[in-house]
Amino acid sequence: MGRFGVTALGFFALVVASFTTRAAKLPSSFKRCHKSDPHFDDCLVVNIEDAIRKLKNGAPELALDSFEPLLISELVIGEGSGPVNVQQNFKNVRLHGLTGSKVLAEKASLDQNMLFAQSITPMLRLEADYNMKGRVLLLPIYGDGPCNVTLVNTKINHTLIGEPFERKGKTFLKWVNYTVTLRPEIVQFNFANLFNGDNRLGDEINRVLNENWDAVFGDVRAGYEKSFGIIFQDLANRVFTRVPTKDIFLD
Numbered sequence: 112m113g114r115f116g117v118t119a120l121g122f123f124a125l126v127v128a129s130f131t132t133r134a135a136k137l138p139s140s141f142k143r144c145h146k147s148d149p150h151f152d153d154c155l156v157v158n159i160e161d162a163i164r165k166l167k168n169g170a171p172e173l174a175l176d177s178f179e180p181l182l183i184s185e186l187v188i189g190e191g192s193g194p195v196n197v198q199q200n201f202k203n204v205r206l207h208g209l210t211g212s213k214v215l216a217e218k219a220s221l222d223q224n225m226l227f228a229q230s231i232t233p234m235l236r237l238e239a240d241y242n243m244k245g246r247v248l249l250l251p252i253y254g255d256g257p258c259n260v261t262l263v264n265t266k267i268n269h270t271l272i273g274e275p276f277e278r279k280g281k282t283f284l285k286w287v288n289y290t291v292t293l294r295p296e297i298v299q300f301n302f303a304n305l306f307n308g309d310n311r312l313g314d315e316i317n318r319v320l321n322e323n324w325d326a327v328f329g330d331v332r333a334g335y336e337k338s339f340g341i342i343f344q345d346l347a348n349r350v351f352t353r354v355p356t357k358d359i360f361l362d
């Protein structure tokens with residue numbers, strides 16, 4: 112199951128799926144860190160980055176498909192409260208670039224079931240079929256067709272809160288709260304077929320969006336953060352709810 116939808120229903124279906132699956136093992140190529148290591152956090156920085164890179168081709172042991180691109184059936188970014196008065200509906204999303212992420216810092220508080228990580232993704236590109244109808248910067252905007260949104264040098268903070276649970280005598284961790292904050296250096300939008308294919312108006316609107324990317328993205332950033340939080344939470348839980356905690360973090 113490599114595809115998932117970021118709608119309330121899709122998320123629910125996923126959570127159920129990850130709980131009905133059987134226990135699994137981390138692929139042997141994944142390196143592990145010892146909790147007793149005085150440099151445990153530095154060890155995690157290296158090994159998490161390494162694991163993300165290895166997941167580029169998927170991990171059948173964990174029923175994880177390739178992360179490159181990551182396929183998401185549906186993603187909805189709600190209206191902002193400022194210049195973006197339009198709901199962006201994306202379907203057939205291909206998210207490229209996640210496996211190029213670098214982990215910058217990591218802080219684990221395992222006794223409190225918490226993890227904090229900072230990462231940077233040089234090039235994160237969302238390609239999808241979109242449809243939207245509303246207003247941006249007071250200008251009417253509508254259309255449906257292919258699009259891409261590119262986030263350059265995006266710093267991401269990940270705050271994970273987990274709850275341990277037992278299954279067949281083994282302890283696992285489920286991440287119940289995965290909060291993401293995103294700070295891209297620049298965002299580029301490209302929506303094809305705006306205004307039923309009126310290229311002159313469409314080019315103009317794309318130009319306005321890109322010239323004002325900061326205000327436009329800033330207004331809907333919370334929507335992107337929420338969606339990425341759900342995506343990352345699901346990916347992390349596919350590993351953590353299936354591999355016993357003691358086999359991920361060694362004593």
Ligand SMILES: *[C@@H]1O[C@H](CO)[C@@H](O)[C@H](O)[C@H]1NC(C)=O
Pocket residue numbers: 229266267268292293294
């Ligand atoms: C991440 O957290 C650090 C430390 O709290 C903060 O300085 C930084 O601005 C945050 N970055 C993002 C992308 O939210």
Ligand SMILES: *[C@@H]1O[C@H](CO)[C@@H](O)[C@H](O)[C@H]1NC(C)=O
Pocket residue numbers: 287288289290
């Ligand atoms: C997750 O944590 C954030 C930050 O602490 C909080 O604002 C949010 O309400 C929490 N969400 C859930 C579902 O517990």
Ligand SMILES: *[C@@H]1O[C@H](CO)[C@@H](O)[C@H](O)[C@H]1NC(C)=O
Pocket residue numbers: 238257258259301302303
């Ligand atoms: C981005 O979208 C535009 C408009 O659909 C298209 O012309 C361009 O080829 C796309 N770029 C990539 C890299 O997909």
